[in-house]
Amino acid sequence: xxxxxxxxxxxxxxxxxxxxxxxxxxxxxxxxxxxxxxxxxxxxxxxxxxxxxxxxxxxxxxxxxxxxxxxxxxxxxxxxxxxxxxxxxxxxxxxxxxxxxxxxxxxxxxxxxxxxxxxxxxxxxxxxxxxxxxxxxxxxxxxxxxxxxxxxxxxxxxxxxxxxxxxxxxxxxxxxxxxxxxxxxxxxxxxxxxxxxxxxxxxxxxxxxxxxxxxxxxxxxxxxxxxxxxxxxxxxxxxxxxxxxxxxxxxxxxxxxxxxxxxxxxxxxxxxxxxxxxxxxxxxxxxxxxxxxxxxxxxxxxxxxxxxxxxxxxxxxxxxxxxxxxxxxxxxxxxxxxxxxxxxxxxxxxxxxxxxxxxxxxxxxxxxxxxxxxxxxxxxxxxxxxxxxxxxxxxxxxxxxxxxxxxxxxxxxxxxxxxxxxxxxxxxxxxxxxxxxxxxxxxxxxxxxxxxxxxxxxxxxxxxxxx
Ligand SMILES: [Mn+2]
Numbered sequence: 001x002x003x004x005x006x007x008x009x010x011x012x013x014x015x016x017x018x019x020x021x022x023x024x025x026x027x028x029x030x031x032x033x034x035x036x037x038x039x040x041x042x043x044x045x046x047x048x049x050x051x052x053x054x055x056x057x058x059x060x061x062x063x064x065x066x067x068x069x070x071x072x073x074x075x076x077x078x079x080x081x082x083x084x085x086x087x088x089x090x091x092x093x094x095x096x097x098x099x100x101x102x103x104x105x106x107x108x109x110x111x112x113x114x115x116x117x118x119x120x121x122x123x124x125x126x127x128x129x130x131x132x133x134x135x136x137x138x139x140x141x142x143x144x145x146x147x148x149x150x151x152x153x154x155x156x157x158x159x160x161x162x163x164x165x166x167x168x169x170x171x172x173x174x175x176x177x178x179x180x181x182x183x184x185x186x187x188x189x190x191x192x193x194x195x196x197x198x199x200x201x202x203x204x205x206x207x208x209x210x211x212x213x214x215x216x217x218x219x220x221x222x223x224x225x226x227x228x229x230x231x232x233x234x235x236x237x238x239x240x241x242x243x244x245x246x247x248x249x250x251x252x253x254x255x256x257x258x259x260x261x262x263x264x265x266x267x268x269x270x271x272x273x274x275x276x277x278x279x280x281x282x283x284x285x286x287x288x289x290x291x292x293x294x295x296x297x298x299x300x301x302x303x304x305x306x307x308x309x310x311x312x313x314x315x316x317x318x319x320x321x322x323x324x325x326x327x328x329x330x331x332x333x334x335x336x337x338x339x340x341x342x343x344x345x346x347x348x349x350x351x352x353x354x355x356x357x358x359x360x361x362x363x364x365x366x367x368x369x370x371x372x373x374x375x376x377x378x379x380x381x382x383x384x385x386x387x388x389x390x391x392x393x394x395x396x397x398x399x400x401x402x403x404x405x406x407x408x409x410x411x412x413x414x415x416x417x418x419x420x421x422x423x424x425x426x427x428x429x430x431x432x433x434x435x436x437x438x439x440x441x442x443x444x445x446x447x448x449x450x451x452x453x454x455x456x457x458x459x460x461x462x463x464x465x466x467x
Contacts (some may be wrong), residue, residue, distance in 0.1 A: 003057060003100070003102075003173055004099070004100065004101065004102030005102065006057075006171055006172055006173040007055075007056065007057045007101055007102045007173065008102040009171070010054070010055070010171060010173075011055055011073060011102075011103075013166055014055065014162075014163055014166055015067065015072070015073075017162040017163070017165075017166060018067070018069075018159050018162060018163075019069065021158055021159060021162055023125065023152075023154075023155040023158055023159055024069050025069070025122065025123045025124060025125050025152055025155045025159075026066065026067065026068045026069070026119050026122060026124055026125070026149075027066065027067040027068075027124070027125040027126075027127055027159060028064060028065075028066050028116075028124060028125070028126055028127070028128070028132070029049070029051055029052050029055060029064065029065040029066070029067075029127045029128035030049065030052065030063075030064040030126075030128045030129045030130075030131065030132040030139060031048045031049055031052040031053075031056075031059065031060055031061060031062065031063040031064060031065075031078075031128060031129065032046075032047070032048060032049045032052070032061070032128065032129030032131055033061055033062055033129070033131050033135055033138050033139070034046050034061050045220065046059070046061050047059075048060070048061070048261065049128040049129040050167075050261070050351075050352035050353055050356075050357065051127050051128045051160070051163060052064075052065060052128045052129070053261045053352055054163070054167055054352060056075065056097075056101045056103065057100065057101055057173065057260075058092075058097065058100060058101060059261055060077070060078050060091055060092065060097070061078060061091075062078035062091075062109065062138060062139060063075065063076060063077055063078045063091075063097070063109070064076045064109070064112055064128070064132070064139060065103070065128070066112075066115055072105070073103045073104075073105065074103070074105045074106070074107060074115065075094070075097055075098065075101060075103040075105070075106040075107070076106075076107055076108070076109045076111060076112045076115070076139075076140075077091065077092065077093060077094040077097045077106055077107065077108055077109060078091045078109055079091070079108055079109050079110065079140070094106040094107055094108050109139060109140040110140050112139060112140055112141055113140060113141045113142060116141060116144075116147050116149060117147070119147075119149045120147060120148050120149060121148050121149070122149055123149070123150055123151075123152035123155060124149040124150065124151055124152060125151070125152055125155040125156045125159045125160075126151045126156055127156065127159060127160050127163065132144065133151075161362065164357040164358035165358055165362075167351065167352075167356070167357055167358060168349065168356075168357075168358050168379075168382070168384070168385050169382060169383065169384030169385055170351060170384050170385070170386055170434075171384070174262065174351065175384075175386075175434070177259055177260045177261070177262040178262045178263075178264065178350070178351070178386060178432070178443065179443060180216075180217055180259045180260075180262075181218070181222065181256065181257050181258060181259040181262045181263060181264035182256075182264040182266070182432050182443045182444050183216060183446070184212075184213050184216035184217055184218045184257035184259060184264065185213065185218075185222075185255065185256040185257050185264035185265075185266045185444065185447075186266065186444055186446045186447040187212050187213070187215075187216045188209040188210065188211075188212040188213040188216070188218075188255065188257065189209065189253060189255070189266055189268055189447050190212075190447065190457070191208055191209055191211075191212040192205050192206075192208055192209035192212075192227075192253055193268065193270055193454065193457045193458060193461060194457060194458075194460065194461030194464065195208045195209075195461060196245065196251055196270070196272060196458070196461065197245075197272065197461075197462060198245065198246055198247045198272055198273070199244055199245075199246075200244065200245055201240075201241070201242050201243060201244050201245075202227040202228065202229050202232065202240035202241055202242075202243050202245065202251075203227075203240050203241060203242055205227050205240070205245075205251070205253070206225050206227045206240040206255075209225065209227075209253065209255060210225060210255075213255075213257035214257075216257065217257075217259055218257030218258060218259060219257075219258055219259060219260070220257075220258050221255060221256065221257060221258065222255075222256040222257060222258040222263035222264055222265060222353075222354050223255075223256065223263070223265070223354045224237075224239065225240065225253070225254070225255035226238050226239075226240070226252070226253065226254035226255060226267075227240035227251065227252075227253050227255070228240070228251070228252045228425065228426075229243055229244075229245035229246075229249055229250070229251045229252075229272065229425075230243070230245065230246065230249040230250070230423065230425055231397075231423045231424075231425050232425065233249075233250050233251065233252035233269065233394075233425030233426045233427070234394040234395055234396050234397075234424070234425045234426035235396075236343075236344060236394070236426075245272045246272060247272050247273040248271075248272065248273060248277060249271070249272050249425070250269050250270065250271055250272070250276075250280060250424075250425050250426075250427065251269065251270055251271075251272060252267065252268075252269045252425065252426060252427065252428055253267065253268055253269075254266070254267040254428065254430065255267075256354065261352050262351060262352060263350055263351065263352070263353060263354045263356075264350070264432055264443075264444070265350055265354050265388050265390075265430065265432060266430055266431065266432065266444050266447060267390055267392075267428045267429060267430030268429065268430075268447065268449065268454070269284065269287075269426075269427040269428060269429065270454045270457075270458060271454075271455070271458060273458075273462075274455055274458045274459045274462055275455050275458075276451050276454075276455065279322065279421070279424075280424075280427075281451055282322055283318075283322065283393050283424075283427055284427050284451055285318075285451065286314070286315060286318030286319070286321075286322070286393060287315070287391055287392055287393050287427045287428065287429050288429055288449060288450070288451070289314055289318065290310075290311040290314035290315050290318070290391040291311070291389055291390070291391050291429045291430075291431070291449075293310060293311065293314055294307045294308075294310060294311045294346060294389045294391065295389055295431065295433060295440065295442060297310060298381060298387075298389065298433055298435065298439070298440040299381065299435060299436075299438065299439040299440055300380075300381055300382050300383050300435055300436075300437065300438075301380055301381065301382075302380065302381050303378075303379070303380050303381075304346070304347075304377045304378060304379055304380075304381060304387065305372075305375060305377075305378050307346055307389070308345060308346035308372070308375055309333065311342075311346050311389075311391045312333050312338045312339070312342060312371060313329050313330075313333050313338075314391075315338050315341065315342050315391060315393060316329045316332040316333050316337065316338040317329045318393075319338065319341060319393070320332070323414055323417055324341070324413065324414050324417055324418065324421075325337055325338070325412055325413060325414070326411065326412055326413070326414065327411075327412050331412075332412060333371070335409070335412060336369055336370040336371035336372075337409055337412045337413065338371065339370045339371035340399055340400060340405065340409065340413065341393045341394060341395070342391060342392060342393060342394070343370075343374065343394070343396065343399060344374045344392070345372075345374045345375035345376050345377065346375065346377075346389060346390065346391055347376070347377065347387050347388035347389050347390045347430070348376040348377050348387065348388055349376075349377055349385065349386065349387055350386045350387060350388055350432055351386060355376055356386075358379075359376050359377040359378070359379065360377070360378050360379065361378060361379040361380070364378045364379070366378070381435045382435060383435055383436055383437050384434075384435065385434075385435045386432060386433065386434050386435075386443070387432075387433055387435070388430050388431070388432055388433070389430065389431055389433050390428055390429065390430030390431075391428070391429070392426055392427055392428030392429070393426065393427050394425070394426030394427070394428075395418070395421050395422055395423070395424040395425065395426065396426070397422050397423075400418050400422060401422070429449055431443070431444045431445070431447075431449075432444045
């Protein structure tokens with residue numbers, strides 16, 4: 001696979017969509033600049049704008065891409081002063097960037113001002129980072145405000161929407177990067193599952209896992225790793241801390257690596273001792289069944305929301321079987337009773353960020369309902385889409401001790417049983433799933449998830465620690 005050819009084809013599709021949109025305007029896509037940390041001489045970790053990264057395949061701070069309906073693409077390469085070069089490594093030259101990105105016309109950023117001058121008096125769509133409006137001089141553009149090229153907000157929105165829609169289906173180069181990101185995540189999760197033991201802190205486990213991400217090529221984590229032990233496993237976005245894990249508790253790890261801008265996002269929940277005990281195993285198996293059923297049903301043309309509702313029904317039915325909920329599955333899901341224990345969506349689009357763009361079909365909006373409000377994806381799936389499938393069951397004390405909810409769900413919930421499980425924590429199982437022509441492929445399938453398989457890994461890890 002020649003990367004530059006894939007990138008050229010990617011831009012050809014975008015160009016065709018933009019030309020067909022009826023918005024006959026030039027487009028500027030700045031990569032974004034490093035963001036200073038207030039009160040220091042440091043910068044936040046640099047993240048290129050995903051639209052720039054998608055269109056070029058690279059992440060160069062201060063670069064910009066331009067497109068004109070008649071003249072096509074021009075890439076403006078960043079440049080540094082001699083003073084900067086004392087402190088920083090040199091960015092790739094315009095010629096080098098032309099080679100890696102396949103954009104034939106690559107120029108030094110000093111030419112960007114001239115390009116903008118040549119658009120003087122025309123409307124312009126401004127995609128990518130809008131930091132150029134306030135920080136034009138750092139892109140080498142003097143007097144942005146005196147340029148009469150006006151940002152056409154309507155065209156910006158329409159062309160941005162067209163780009164977001166094209167970004168849903170991943171091409172070969174994206175899937176190569178995502179596969180590597182997922183493989184690094186799997187290796188890190190396995191390392192953590194082997195390393196966990198009674199007396200270890202969440203933070204110590206995070207360090208072992210992330211070290212493996214980085215050994216496997218991860219440039220950084222795709223998002224702040226979540227490692228929660230005991231009751232902390234019910235905090236959906238919990239930050240690993242000094243809390244020490246104990247035999248008899250569960251540990252939930254939701255973490256992924258990022259490679260060349262692409263994210264992986266994987267969750268497993270496992271016991272600190274070798275085995276799931278008592279109701280842990282039963283609840284685990286309900287979550288696993290709901291996850292496996294959703295994966296089995298995922299494929300082209302399937303509405304993601306229907307997978308969410310199907311998983312919600314499986315969770316409701318499982319909680320009835322365990323004695324936690326009372327009533328028919330239909331009534332419970334219609335009343336959002338399952339959402340007391342599954343208070344988030346089934347998952348989201350994955351790609352250049354962990355919650356990738358365009359999760360909602362144009363015209364659709366999130367519903368107000370408790371059981372659907374946090375669903376981040378509402379569209380029919382299609383080949384090339386990568387989504388996460390990540391149901392869970394949690395005992396979130398804030399939700400389950402809320403008097404209003406206790407009142408509303410008096411009959412549907414076995415509150416005595418809930419009270420005994422308030423420090424249970426939570427269980428989530430998440431895989432990254434590529435939609436194919438005839439179903440789906442679980443990209444993270446190398447990471448076991450059956451209870452017995454997880455127990456075998458735990459036993460092996462604990463044996464190695466003692467042996
Ligand atoms: Mn996720």
